[in-house]
Amino acid sequence: MAGDAQRxxxxxxxxxxxxxxxxxxxxxxxxxVAGPHRSATRGASVEFAEYRKYVPGDDVKHVDWRxxxxxxxxxxxxxxxxxNLRCALVLDATGSMAYAGRHGxxxxxxxxLAATLAHLLVHQGDAVGLTVxxxxxxxxxxxxxxxAHLRPIFETLAAVQPGGAADLPRALHxxxxxxxxxxxVIVFSDxxxxxxxxxxxxxxxxxxxxxxxxxxxxxxxxxxxxxxxPMRFTDLESSFQLITDPALMAADYRREFDAHLATLxxxxxxxxxxxxxxxxxxxxEQVLTAFILQRLRTATAAAGGAA
Amino acid sequence: MxxxxxxxxxxxxxxTVPLIIHLLNRLRFRSLAWGAMMFLVRAARSSTRRARLxxxxxxxxxxxxxxxxxxxxxxxxxxxxxxxxxxxxPDTVLILFDRSASMETLDPRRRLAKxxxxxRLLAEAGRRNGAGSRYVLLDSATLTPQALAGPEAxxxxxxxxxxxxxxxxxxxxxxxxxxxxxxxPGRTDIWAVSDxxxxxxxxxxxxxxxxxxxLAGFSPRVRVRVLALPAVAPAxxxxxxxxxxxxxxxxxxxxxxxxxxxQAAPWPAKLPVTTTLNGQRAVVxxxxxxxxDDWNQTLTSEQTAGWGSWELPADDNPRDNQLYFVYGGExxxxxxxxxxxxxxxxxxQLAVAPSATGARRCDLAAPDAAGALTAGTRGLxxxxxxxxxxxxxVDLNRYVTAGGVVWFLPPAGGRGAPGTNGPADFAxxxxxxxxxxxxxxxxxxxxxxxxxxxxxxxxxxxxxxxxATRRAALHELSxxxxxxxxxxxVTLAAYTDxxxxxxxxxxxxxxxxxxxxxxxxxxxxxxDGRVLVPMAQRMLEQGAARFSKAENAVCGEWxxxxxxxxxxxxxxxxxxxxxxxxxxxxxxxxxxxxxxPAAEDIxxxxxxxxxxxxxxxxxxxxxxxxxSAENGAADQxxxxxxxxxxxxxxxxxxxxxxxxxxxxPQPAGGAP
Numbered sequence: 020m021a022g023d024a025q026r027x028x029x030x031x032x033x034x035x036x037x038x039x040x041x042x043x044x045x046x047x048x049x050x051x052v053a054g055p056h057r058s059a060t061r062g063a064s065v066e067f068a069e070y071r072k073y074v075p076g077d078d079v080k081h082v083d084w085r086x087x088x089x090x091x092x093x094x095x096x097x098x099x100x101x102x103n104l105r106c107a108l109v110l111d112a113t114g115s116m117a118y119a120g121r122h123g124x125x126x127x128x129x130x131x132l133a134a135t136l137a138h139l140l141v142h143q144g145d146a147v148g149l150t151v152x153x154x155x156x157x158x159x160x161x162x163x164x165x166x167a168h169l170r171p172i173f174e175t176l177a178a179v180q181p182g183g184a185a186d187l188p189r190a191l192h193x194x195x196x197x198x199x200x201x202x203x204v205i206v207f208s209d210x211x212x213x214x215x216x217x218x219x220x221x222x223x224x225x226x227x228x229x230x231x232x233x234x235x236x237x238x239x240x241x242x243x244x245x246x247x248x249p250m251r252f253t254d255l256e257s258s259f260q261l262i263t264d265p266a267l268m269a270a271d272y273r274r275e276f277d278a279h280l281a282t283l284x285x286x287x288x289x290x291x292x293x294x295x296x297x298x299x300x301x302x303x304e305q306v307l308t309a310f311i312l313q314r315l316r317t318a319t320a321a322a323g324g325a326a
Numbered sequence: 327m328x329x330x331x332x333x334x335x336x337x338x339x340x341x342t343v344p345l346i347i348h349l350l351n352r353l354r355f356r357s358l359a360w361g362a363m364m365f366l367v368r369a370a371r372s373s374t375r376r377a378r379l380x381x382x383x384x385x386x387x388x389x390x391x392x393x394x395x396x397x398x399x400x401x402x403x404x405x406x407x408x409x410x411x412x413x414x415x416p417d418t419v420l421i422l423f424d425r426s427a428s429m430e431t432l433d434p435r436r437r438l439a440k441x442x443x444x445x446r447l448l449a450e451a452g453r454r455n456g457a458g459s460r461y462v463l464l465d466s467a468t469l470t471p472q473a474l475a476g477p478e479a480x481x482x483x484x485x486x487x488x489x490x491x492x493x494x495x496x497x498x499x500x501x502x503x504x505x506x507x508x509x510x511p512g513r514t515d516i517w518a519v520s521d522x523x524x525x526x527x528x529x530x531x532x533x534x535x536x537x538x539x540x541l542a543g544f545s546p547r548v549r550v551r552v553l554a555l556p557a558v559a560p561a562x563x564x565x566x567x568x569x570x571x572x573x574x575x576x577x578x579x580x581x582x583x584x585x586x587x588x589q590a591a592p593w594p595a596k597l598p599v600t601t602t603l604n605g606q607r608a609v610v611x612x613x614x615x616x617x618x619d620d621w622n623q624t625l626t627s628e629q630t631a632g633w634g635s636w637e638l639p640a641d642d643n644p645r646d647n648q649l650y651f652v653y654g655g656e657x658x659x660x661x662x663x664x665x666x667x668x669x670x671x672x673x674x675q676l677a678v679a680p681s682a683t684g685a686r687r688c689d690l691a692a693p694d695a696a697g698a699l700t701a702g703t704r705g706l707x708x709x710x711x712x713x714x715x716x717x718x719x720v721d722l723n724r725y726v727t728a729g730g731v732v733w734f735l736p737p738a739g740g741r742g743a744p745g746t747n748g749p750a751d752f753a754x755x756x757x758x759x760x761x762x763x764x765x766x767x768x769x770x771x772x773x774x775x776x777x778x779x780x781x782x783x784x785x786x787x788x789x790x791x792x793x794a795t796r797r798a799a800l801h802e803l804s805x806x807x808x809x810x811x812x813x814x815x816v817t818l819a820a821y822t823d824x825x826x827x828x829x830x831x832x833x834x835x836x837x838x839x840x841x842x843x844x845x846x847x848x849x850x851x852x853x854d855g856r857v858l859v860p861m862a863q864r865m866l867e868q869g870a871a872r873f874s875k876a877e878n879a880v881c882g883e884w885x886x887x888x889x890x891x892x893x894x895x896x897x898x899x900x901x902x903x904x905x906x907x908x909x910x911x912x913x914x915x916x917x918x919x920x921x922x923p924a925a926e927d928i929x930x931x932x933x934x935x936x937x938x939x940x941x942x943x944x945x946x947x948x949x950x951x952x953x954s955a956e957n958g959a960a961d962q963x964x965x966x967x968x969x970x971x972x973x974x975x976x977x978x979x980x981x982x983x984x985x986x987x988x989x990x991p992q993p994a995g996g997a998p
Contacts, residue, residue, distance in 0.1 A: 114361070115361030115362065115363075116361070117359075117361070118359065118360065118361035118362075125361075209361060209362075211361060211362055211363075211364055212364075238361075241361065241362045246356075246358075248351070248354065248355070248356060249351055249354065249355035249356070250355055250356050250357070250358050251355045251356070251357045251358070252358055252360040252363065252366055253357065253358070253359050253360060254360060254363040255359050255360065255361050255363075256361075256363070257363075259363060259367075261363070261366060261367065261370060262355055263366075263370060264351075264381075267377035267378075267380075267381065268366070268369040268370055268377060271368075271369035271370075271372050272365050272366060272369035274369075275365040275368045275369050275372075276362065276365045279365065
């Protein structure tokens with residue numbers, strides 16, 4: 020079962036190519052074990068972090084005696100700690116994610132992204148958990164770093180049935196509260212909800228010191244809205260129907276749509292959220308490569324700034 | 327606004343096409359499960375009003391464009407600046423003006439004579455047309471072109487005064503074409519003013535085909551605008567003279583006058599008719615009960631020659647209420663028979679002059695002596711046999727043109743010699759023999775005038791009892807000129823199968839007659855004289871009338887025999903021109919009474935479509951008077967171009983609105 024699910028989501032060649040890259044956290048993490056990520060605490064790595072004044076109780080082996088010789092003061096030499104991270108993959112599986120254009124369902128695209136990232140993170144020693152938000156409720160799998168943990172994750176992903184409506188901002192708030200320590204939170208959603216509550220949720224995430232990354236999944240039809248005959252639109256999350264000539268409202272639709280995207284992008288930039296807009300006619304490997312490289316650049320820059 | 331092709335307004339049904347397409351499109355929607363409904367709902371909320379307005383505008387543009395195109399197809403006319411702007415101003419306007427007696431009929435609403443109403447409308451049209459066009463008048467009475475400063479100048483002109491003549495519209499158009507060929511004007515409009523009286527337009531005249539072809543082929547293009555005043559005055563009565571016979575009893579003279587009273591909508595009435603005989607007036611009551619009443623009266627006068635008149639009470643056309651007559655003087659009733667068949671010749675001689683005594687005389691002559699026949703005071707020449715050719719033909723033509731009457735009968739032996747050069751453009755064809763016991767019968771004949779008209783006391787000749795066992799075909803030869811075409815043979819009596827029994831062709835002041843059977847026992851029972859004698863006598867009287875000292879003629883057709891004759895008006899007061907005005911005239915010991923042509927009393931206007939059909943291929947518009955009076959449509963022009971332009975403008979606007987709607991979408995974003 021897990022094998023089938025794995026084969027459905029994962030492409031071995033893509034994984035082989037992407038596994039050469041490390042998925043970095045852009046912010047310091049608090050992990051359980053040593054790992055490739057910068058920790059929020061000082062540790063015993065060889066990379067110097069900073070000096071601080073000696074306080075009674077400190078281990079004298081970290082006193083920098085050379086500085087004491089020069090200044091007659093005790094300074095403690097601290098080093099960066101390297102840790103693993105805990106990653107929470109949050110998948111929006113509400114009805115709107117089931118929209119299938121010419122390039123398939125947005126949900127399927129999101130499943131491929133989530134599964135690939137889960138595989139890569141686990142294999143670089145990080146813990147990965149999964150939260151699936153549907154109209155019928157929220158399904159949680161806590162983060163673990165064991166490769167065997169991928170099995171329930173893939174099974175859960177394989178079993179996802181999109182449908183219904185959910186309060187996405189509320190669900191994100193819950194996720195932010197539920198993860199106690201800093202974590203990398205990656206959300207896969209079309210974010211078809213009011214922008215302000217969503218940005219509040221992002222802010223909450225960041226307040227909790229989580230490193231938040233968003234994959235904003237959009238179908239080309241939703242972006243372009245280019246229909247040439249009257250249509251009956253049926254809402255995927257409710258039974259609401261609207262019969263209209265798309266040509267009549269295309270301009271207004273695009274204006275509303277673009278304004279929503281711009282608001283989300285602005286909110287993400289304001290709170291340091293890694294925002295990735297993904298149109299499903301692009302290959303997911305490209306999208307993930309760009310995502311990983313961008314995070315690498317951000318992490319490197321953050322580390323340089325701290326030194 | 328007037329429409330030339332109102333039937334095409336059915337095209338307005340095309341208005342529903344955009345609506346139907348719109349509704350069909352609404353029904354042809356596609357279903358789609360959609361995720362981004364929140365944006366769609368917001369867009370629908372904000373764009374509904376604007377989009378609906380635009381949609382309605384597009385729909386209105388499409389529907390209006392179709393309506394305008396349908397309207398343009400119906401060829402609208404407009405006067406005033408609209409018509410002038412989009413119809414263009416002609417270089418020359420030829421005004422063909424109907425001065426016939428029937429144009430004096432009062433308009434039932436305006437109480438103005440049609441002629442005066444036409445002058446008013448023309449003046450109005452001239453004002454609208456503005457300066458820049460040259461105006462030329464051609465009136466029906468003189469056919470003489472006269473340059474005008476403008477239609478306003480028509481009022482008060484002698485050339486547009488009332489006459490007692492008939493109008494000859496083919497001749498008017500022919501005169502207009504002749505003027506155009508001679509003067510070579512630029513773009514020309516012909517404004518024809520008429521009451522569309524059928525007897526004036528002569529719709530059966532074959533000259534119309536030639537005229538239409540010449541007008542259609544004229545360069546630059548000629549437009550014909552007919553201002554029609556066809557309103558019929560139902561209360562109008564017209565009085566016409568049928569015959570005058572004068573008999574002398576001792577020193578007194580009994581004058582028997584036969585008149586006809588016609589009216590469009592008959593109703594019984596006792597009419598006080600004022601009769602005048604040599605200035606003595608009397609009032610006689612006549613009963614008018616039918617559309618046509620024949621009235622007879624015998625008056626006695628001390629004078630052996632004189633004049634008289636009858637006058638009806640005033641009605642809707644004061645011009646047709648009078649008749650004039652003159653009587654008196656001995657008229658030499660001399661005839662001549664040229665016959666190849668002796669028996670037929672003898673019967674015909676007896677018919678012309680039943681008694682060798684008295685004023686009537688008839689000679690028998692051989693065909694080769696025809697040259698001498700036309701001399702003297704012979705009023706009638708009866709020609710039985712093949713029509714003459716060569717000099718005899720020329721002599722007969724000249725004789726008839728001067729007012730004589732020639733009566734042709736077929737050769738007794740069958741088909742005659744080819745008559746290609748015959749004097750009346752006809753030839754005798756094969757002789758047809760009726761089946762046993764089924765002789766040829768005459769089913770139709772002209773009983774109102776001509777040789778077969780009713781008797782003075784109103785009784786019909788026994789033409790229906792005539793039985794012919796043999797008859798010859800009458801072939802009309804191709805005329806060689808437009809004049810000949812215009813004056814072709816007219817059937818006065820026809821057999822049951824439509825073949826002519828008696829036909830007539832007028833030439834100049836005289837007439838040719840042709841009868842297709844003979845007064846011989848093996849041809850017909852014409853020899854019993856009941857029909858033959860009145861026919862012959864009437865033809866003789868008609869031909870001899872020119873030698874009479876008292877001539878009752880038709881105004882417009884009468885021409886003075888000599889330019890030196892001076893005719894003095896006797897009645898009514900104020901008349902001055904015997905060529906155009908009815909009345910009594912006097913010259914030396916001769917009397918002349920002129921009356922309106924009988925056809926002027928028959929009110930049968932053509933329909934506008936009939937007039938248009940006379941000029942196929944010509945840009946011809948017939949505008950009825952009631953429209954003109956209200957809208958000043960005398961100078962109406964076609965403005966379909968305006969409608970087409972408006973329609974195209976609406977289609978451009980529709981295209982702009984539509985293209986705005988389907989502007990290519992701007993990409994909202996993409997992959998990083």
